Amino acid sequence: MDYNFLPRFRGIALEVEGGWSWEACVTFLGDNENILSFKSSNIFSTKEEAIKDMKEAIRIGCDAIQEKFMGEVTGNYIDMKTNETLNWNKSKQN
Numbered sequence: 062m063d064y065n066f067l068p069r070f071r072g073i074a075l076e077v078e079g080g081w082s083w084e085a086c087v088t089f090l091g092d093n094e095n096i097l098s099f100k101s102s103n104i105f106s107t108k109e110e111a112i113k114d115m116k117e118a119i120r121i122g123c124d125a126i127q128e129k130f131m132g133e134v135t136g137n138y139i140d141m142k143t144n145e146t147l148n149w150n151k152s153k154q155n
Contacts, residue, residue, distance in 0.1 A: 067146060068123040069139040074111045080104040081111035087122040088131075095121050120149055 072085035084100040099122065105111040124134045136149045 066146060067137055067139050068126050069104070069141055070119045070123065071141065072112075072115045072119055074108050079110045080106050082088065082089075083111045083115035083118075085115055085119050085122070087119060087126055089126070095126075097126060 068087050068089055070085060070087045072083055074081055074083045082101045082104055084098075086096050086098040088096050091145050099118065101111070101114060101118070103114065105114065124136070125136050127134045137146055138149070139145075
């Protein structure tokens, strides 16, 4: 069966003692049971540094889920704000 799983994600930068950290989760559109939740164990000096690290971790998480369920990584994901299908290389797919 040919699956095209498009991951979606949510993340937040959190102010913590000593700086900034982040938490995130990755799911597939329409699937609220298979959730990959993770957080940083690092403390960053700025919110921007935390967000940059979070975005990279989310990309890795999305790729891992696609690899597991599809056997390949497409780089496509759902933008939760615009409901568009995007690719990590910043191109629109729809």
